[in-house]
Amino acid sequence: MNKKVTAAIAIGAVLITAIGFTAFPWASRSKVKAGQPLTGYVEGVEFSIAAKVPGRVQDVLVKEGDRVEAGQVVARLESRELVEQLNQAKAALAQAQIGRTLTADTVDGQVAQAKATLDGARAKWEALKNGARPQEIEQARAAVDQAQVAYDNAKLNDERTEKLFASGAVSAKLRDDARSAADAALATLKMAKEKLSLIEAGARQEEIDGAKAQVDQAAAALQLAIASRSQVSLKAAATDQAQAMVEAAQAMVDNTVIRAPQKGTVTAKLVQPGEMVAAGLPIVTVVDIDTVWVKANVPEEQVSKLQLGQEMEVSIEGIENRLTGKLTWVSASADFATKKASHDMGDFDRKTFGIKVELSNSDGMLKQGMTAKVYLPAGKNRSDR
Incomplete structure (x- = not known):
């Protein structure tokens, strides 16, 4: 040639x-062939434990590498001033509660007394207006008759005792007692007769007018007592406010004790005793690696082969055997291009999609940040089936 x-x-x-x-x-x-590994990194649930209130750090009770459980105390802030504020709030609440009770009891007593006074004044006024009923007149006459009999008996006993005293048969004390009884019976008789006379004569107009004035006065006193119940509402509001202050102060004291919200391993201790911290400032960083995942990026032409829940093999640097994980997440949108388009050739960008493969880590062998390789399963694309 x-x-x-x-x-x-x-x-x-x-x-x-x-x-x-x-x-x-x-x-x-x-193209990435089926079974060709993708490089990724081990990740766990990482979170910071922060102070909820500002203050000075008193103790940090954990160090890097310590395992913490949910609810475990990891740090404390100085609380002396906050405890003093709490005690003051409790004292103010106790005072408010006493004032509320005393005010309520006083007002209730005033209202009850005013009602009783008004009822009595009205009854007297009505009696004077209407005059005595026949039954009352009969009762008054019967009282006069009874008093008359009692006086007659007492007078007769007095006269007999006087004679016995004169003869030396009784003591001077018995004579004096008999005389006193006769005098008392006479006074009772006079009062009964006067009452009967008044009942039969009826009340005078000025007495009726005076009784009406007492009714008006008692009614005004009752309204004033009822109006004073507003003081009870004010005292109740003050008590509620004092209760809220106690709860707020208690929350501040409680928040000086900083607890882990969930289990994990401390990866960073960020403050030391004596340092001032602001609310929200992290105290320690914790990672939960009981269950971890490997995050990797899959080329777009391989995404259609993946199904959530399917098993995938993972190898970890430093661990001899491959591990089996479960695909738990596939990104809904492309992340970035692994190969830029060649416009001269009419090509376009090759995109990737993020995935997560979850691995059990009960023995704690897997650490956050370890390099891992994820092996894509062999098989046809779902679009080819």
């Missing part, structure tokens, strides 16, 4: 290759 023929063949081969890449742009892409 001469040199001209050889050169022609070479030129033809170049032209055919160029035409092929122009007509079929996907021929320029390098």
